[in-house]
Amino acid sequence: MLLEVKDLNTFYGISHVLQGVSLNIAEGELVALLGRNGMGKSTTLKSIMGLVSPQSGSVVFEGKDITGCHPYKSARAGIGYVPEERRIFPELSVMDNLFLGIKGGRISDNNDPHVWTYERIFKHFPMLKERADQKGKFLSGGEQQMLAIGRSLMGNPKLLLVDEPTEGLAPLMVKEVRNVLADINKAGVSILLVEHNLNVALSLASRIYLMGKAHIGFEGTVEELKCDDEARQKYLEV
Numbered sequence: 456m457l458l459e460v461k462d463l464n465t466f467y468g469i470s471h472v473l474q475g476v477s478l479n480i481a482e483g484e485l486v487a488l489l490g491r492n493g494m495g496k497s498t499t500l501k502s503i504m505g506l507v508s509p510q511s512g513s514v515v516f517e518g519k520d521i522t523g524c525h526p527y528k529s530a531r532a533g534i535g536y537v538p539e540e541r542r543i544f545p546e547l548s549v550m551d552n553l554f555l556g557i558k559g560g561r562i563s564d565n566n567d568p569h570v571w572t573y574e575r576i577f578k579h580f581p582m583l584k585e586r587a588d589q590k591g592k593f594l595s596g597g598e599q600q601m602l603a604i605g606r607s608l609m610g611n612p613k614l615l616l617v618d619e620p621t622e623g624l625a626p627l628m629v630k631e632v633r634n635v636l637a638d639i640n641k642a643g644v645s646i647l648l649v650e651h652n653l654n655v656a657l658s659l660a661s662r663i664y665l666m667g668k669a670h671i672g673f674e675g676t677v678e679e680l681k682c683d684d685e686a687r688q689k690y691l692e693v
């Protein structure tokens with residue numbers, strides 16, 4: 456297993472927002488984590504990344520226990536995180552935003568699918584190439600999302616945690632972002648995707664986790680979810 460999350464319990468003050476969350480991701484997989492608002496999807500990603508500290512449970516990445524590690528250590532270990540808010544630097548150019556995603560430590564090897572260069576990024580994101588010298592603030596929402604994903608790839612992650620990448624985007628852009636995620640996954644990056652757009656999630660993922668309040672209520676393949684009316688009603692439909 457690339458990532459093994461076991462029995463996480465996370466609190467915000469006295470509210471117990473993750474109650475025994477477990478999930479795993481094999482190398483090369485694209486797995487979706489879905490569920491209604493406020494169930495704890497973002498908190499699950501943040502607990503994996505170390506942005507919030509779980510009170511108990513474990514996060515093991517490539518066999519190494521990284522539970523509660525500082526986020527820079529999770530990043531060094533090979534996990535990239537694309538937050539919901541994207542956090543593009545508005546006054547910096549696209550190139551400089553990408554530059555900030557580079558982290559030291561890895562030796563460049565062009566045959567390694569996990570080593571990303573500007574050229575490789577621009578091959579996957581032609582629209583960023585066209586706008587390489589423009590400031591972040593002049594990009595559209597979709598372009599900013601592409602930049603946020605591109606920037607996290609510059610850190611050469613083996614696993615990317617992506618939180619609601621298509622939120623608020625126009626339909627055409629939703630498709631572009633979807634295709635870019637498919638591409639990146641094909642290139643060898645494993646992905647844990649939190650997504651509200653069910654079509655996007657089901658078209659990308661091989662396996663699905665559904666969250667109910669603070670817990671995982673369903674896990675299975677896309678096919679299994681399609682056959683499980685009860686799970687869909689309970690955890691997805693309004």
Ligand SMILES: Nc1ncnc2c1ncn2[C@@H]1O[C@H](COP(=O)(O)OP(=O)(O)OP(=O)(O)O)[C@@H](O)[C@H]1O
Nearest residue numbers: 467468470472490491492493494495496497498499
């Ligand atoms: N910083 C915080 N302090 C206190 N409570 C929080 C904080 N962040 C989230 N929560 C609460 O924790 C619960 C889980 O939130 P989380 O953001 O993980 O849900 P989510 O599944 O990502 O929801 P959404 O689909 O709306 O993004 C919610 O009840 C939320 O109100």
Ligand SMILES: [Mg+2]
Nearest residue numbers: 496497498539
């Ligand atoms: Mg969220």
